[in-house]
Amino acid sequence: MKPTAPTRIFAAWLVAAVAALGALFMSEVMGLAPCVLCWWQRIFMFPLVLILALGLFPFDPKVTRYALPLAVMGLGLAAFHVLLTLGIIPEALAPCRQGIPCKTIQIEWFGFVTIPLLSLFAFLIINGLLLAAHRSSSK
Amino acid sequence: MKQRNLFIAVLALLILAFAGGAFFYKKQQAEQAAQNAANNMAALVRADAQSFGNPNAPVHIVEFFDPACGTCREFYPLVKAMMTAHPDKIRLTMRYAPFHPGSEPVVKVLEAARKQDKFEQTLEALFAGQDRWVINHTSHVEMTGPILESTGMDMARLQNDANAPAVAAMIARDLADAKTMNVTMTPEYFVNGRPLPQFGFEELKKLVDDELAKAR
Numbered sequence: 001m002k003p004t005a006p007t008r009i010f011a012a013w014l015v016a017a018v019a020a021l022g023a024l025f026m027s028e029v030m031g032l033a034p035c036v037l038c039w040w041q042r043i044f045m046f047p048l049v050l051i052l053a054l055g056l057f058p059f060d061p062k063v064t065r066y067a068l069p070l071a072v073m074g075l076g077l078a079a080f081h082v083l084l085t086l087g088i089i090p091e092a093l094a095p096c097r098q099g100i101p102c103k104t105i106q107i108e109w110f111g112f113v114t115i116p117l118l119s120l121f122a123f124l125i126i127n128g129l130l131l132a133a134h135r136s137s138s139k
Numbered sequence: 140m141k142q143r144n145l146f147i148a149v150l151a152l153l154i155l156a157f158a159g160g161a162f163f164y165k166k167q168q169a170e171q172a173a174q175n176a177a178n179n180m181a182a183l184v185r186a187d188a189q190s191f192g193n194p195n196a197p198v199h200i201v202e203f204f205d206p207a208c209g210t211c212r213e214f215y216p217l218v219k220a221m222m223t224a225h226p227d228k229i230r231l232t233m234r235y236a237p238f239h240p241g242s243e244p245v246v247k248v249l250e251a252a253r254k255q256d257k258f259e260q261t262l263e264a265l266f267a268g269q270d271r272w273v274i275n276h277t278s279h280v281e282m283t284g285p286i287l288e289s290t291g292m293d294m295a296r297l298q299n300d301a302n303a304p305a306v307a308a309m310i311a312r313d314l315a316d317a318k319t320m321n322v323t324m325t326p327e328y329f330v331n332g333r334p335l336p337q338f339g340f341e342e343l344k345k346l347v348d349d350e351l352a353k354a355r
Contacts, residue, residue, distance in 0.1 A: 006142065014149065021157045029161040031323070057143055 006059050008133040012067070012126045013052035019122040020049050026115065037081045041119050044074030048126065061137035064130045071130055075123040081116035169336040175321055176334050182316040183329055187309070189233045189258050192222055196230035197354030198347055201329040203317050206249060207239040207278040208325040212266040217340055221347060228351060233262075235313040236325050241278035244301070246310055248280065251300035252292060260290045 003011075023042055026032045034042065048070055055063025176183065183201050200218065204211040222229045237246045245265070252261035264286050265272070272282040288294060300306065320329070328335055330346040 010142070010146065017150070017153055021153055025157060025160060025164075029164050053146070056146060 003132075005061055005133040005137040006056060008129045008136070009052055009056055009059075009063060012071075012129040012133070013049065013056065015122050015125050015129070016045060016048040016052060019119065020046050022118070037077060037084070038115070038119075041074055041077050041081065041116075041123075044070045044077065045119070045122070048074075061133075064134040064137070068127070068130050068134065071123060071126045075120070075127050078116060078120040078123045082114075082120050085114055085116055165337065169334070172321055172334045176329060176332050179319050180332055182319040183332060184232070185234070185312070185316070188313075189253055190230060191233075191259070192230040193227040194230060196228055198225075198229045198350040199232065199331055200229060200343075200347065201232045201234060203234045203236040203313075203320070203322045203325055203327040205235075205237050205239050205242050205325045206245050206262060206265045207237075207242045207269065207273045207276075209269065209273075211326040212269055214326050214340065214343075215262075215266055218343075221344065225351060228354065229347065234316065235310050236317045236322055236327070237278075237310065237314070238325055239273070239276055239278050241280065243310060244280035245272070245278050245283060247301040247306050248283065248287065248297060250306045250309060251297050251303075252287075252290070254300050255292050255296065257290050257292050261287065261292070264290055 020042075023034070023038075023045065027034050048067055051067050051070070052063060054060075055067065184199070202211075202218070218231060222231060235246045235250075237243045249258065249261055249265070252258050265283065268283075268286045272279050272286065287297065317327075320327075320334075324338070327338075328343050328346075330343070331350050333346060335342045335346065
């Protein structure tokens with residue numbers, strides 16, 4: 001059985017909710033200060049939790065229209081951030097003026113999983129699911 | 140309907156996982172902090188640090204503070220009131236943690252004021268006039284002039300004492316001790332070596348009351 005559009009949007013919501021709660025856990029519970037780029041990614045991740053939930057009940061296939069721009073912007077920022085932590089983009093290009101430099105790696109699980117990488121994965125999955133939901137409902 | 144129930148169940152589960160995770164993380168951190176404090180008592184209590192109250196008091200509060208810190212200003216009179224409520228039972232030691240940019244020169248001046256027996260007066264004046272010399276969380280020692288003069292100190296001597304290498308060394312040591320004690324924010328309190336399980340005046344008061352009861 002192929003997953004339906006509501007299932008995909010539900011899955012995208014789940015990823016966004018886990019990412020948002022995870023981000024809040026790291027900043028509010030663990031006390032890690034979010035850098036400027038992290039805030040930009042939060043700006044695009046947090047509203048997805050609310051918009052996707054509202055698009056599910058009652059189900060509105062148009063929700064992808066409103067959610068995708070946010071997801072695409074977040075994906076771009078997360079990709080930029082990952083490239084920055086890897087040193088592929090020089091730090092001078094980064095919009096970090098105060099607080100935590102965005103290049104600082106605060107968490108590294110298994111030697112390569114950083115917070116920006118988690119963000120990139122979350123945005124990738126959300127984008128994929130939303131695109132698939134958009135296709136299947138516009139057919 | 141089934142989908143809605145699933146959604147609500149998942150949402151509840153996520154929130155529960157967050158709250159549970161937060162609870163266990165905090166508990167583990169508090170235990171670790173207590174253990175760390177117990178292992179590093181030498182870094183907590185330094186004989187040359189400014190101290191108020193009876194030196195042999197049964198309850199010893201060690202506070203890491205920054206004169207530029209707003210919460211330190213709010214807590215200062217509360218701690219003083221606790222000491223007044225239990226005369227001779229509480230001792231307060233002040234340790235420097237100049238975390239705000241520009242705070243280090245201000246702390247130097249404060250330590251220099253100690254040499255003229257004006258620590259308490261200077262600290263209170265700095266707290267009272269904090270809005271005039273702390274701008275956007277940055278300390279401006281050059282703006283503390285009028286506040287310092289109001290305490291009637293010998294300003295030339297103050298300047299001279301503040302620049303003594305021993306003062307800089309003491310601040311560096313206090314900062315190193317703060318690091319050892321895992322102090323990342325000000326104010327941070329240790330009551331008879333025990334850190335606050337969670338930051339708040341109620342938590343501080345409870346720790347102090349516990350220790351007071353033990354001493355009785």
